[in-house]
Amino acid sequence: MAGRNHGRSNGTGYLIGTAIFGVLFTAAVLVQIRAKTFHPFLYWLTIVATTTVGTTLADYCTRSLGIGYTGGSTILLICVMASLLIWRWSTGSISIETVNTPKIEVFYWVTIMFSQTLGTALGDWVADTNEMGYLGAAADFGGLLLLTALLYYFTTRDVLASKDVPAAFAPNRNFRDELIRLRLSNGAVQRRRRRR
Numbered sequence: 001m002a003g004r005n006h007g008r009s010n011g012t013g014y015l016i017g018t019a020i021f022g023v024l025f026t027a028a029v030l031v032q033i034r035a036k037t038f039h040p041f042l043y044w045l046t047i048v049a050t051t052t053v054g055t056t057l058a059d060y061c062t063r064s065l066g067i068g069y070t071g072g073s074t075i076l077l078i079c080v081m082a083s084l085l086i087w088r089w090s091t092g093s094i095s096i097e098t099v100n101t102p103k104i105e106v107f108y109w110v111t112i113m114f115s116q117t118l119g120t121a122l123g124d125w126v127a128d129t130n131e132m133g134y135l136g137a138a139a140d141f142g143g144l145l146l147l148t149a150l151l152y153y154f155t156t157r158d159v160l161a162s163k164d165v166p167a168a169f170a171p172n173r174n175f176r177d178e179l180i181r182l183r184l185s186n187g188a189v190q191r192r193r194r195r196r
Contacts, residue, residue, distance in 0.1 A: 069125035
């Protein structure tokens with residue numbers, strides 16, 4: 001929302017708004033990459049930066065280029081696919097578990113930024129073209145996310161029961177290791193309680 005308001009209210013347009021928030025996104029990613037340990041605030045600040053630059057970029061693609069939601073969403077889908085393909089080609093994997101070097105972390109953040117940008121464009125497209133409004137579009141996408149979460153839950157319970165924590169829950173290796181440690185210590189606490 002901040003990105004969208006900046007592009008409109010200052011009269012600078014979506015391209016300049018995207019450039020401004022792109023600098024903030026780049027700075028946040030660089031600080032995140034240089035961090036030696038996981039810092040939740042820094043991680044979520046970078047997520048917010050991807051969302052902000054993504055909003056202005058989505059609006060630029062769908063509104064300022066004059067190609068509408070279909071054209072803008074297509075460009076953004078191509079950007080998501082290209083970032084994934086280049087990541088795979090360059091590193092041999094797109095597994096989140098390989099995000100342990102600065103080069104791979106750059107691919108990670110660029111892919112997140114493009115995917116969130118695509119999400120913004122698709123959300124606007126559904127809300128504006130189907131006369132659903134933003135509340136209706138949010139309900140549709142919320143329902144799809146709930147369905148995805150349920151499918152994930154019912155198809156991965158065995159994985160969650162193991163000591164391996166799925167990478168989707170822990171994008172940073174240190175954070176994932178901490179979750180494993182907490183999960184294992186929680187399991188020890190549960191075993192102690194059962195013995196009593």
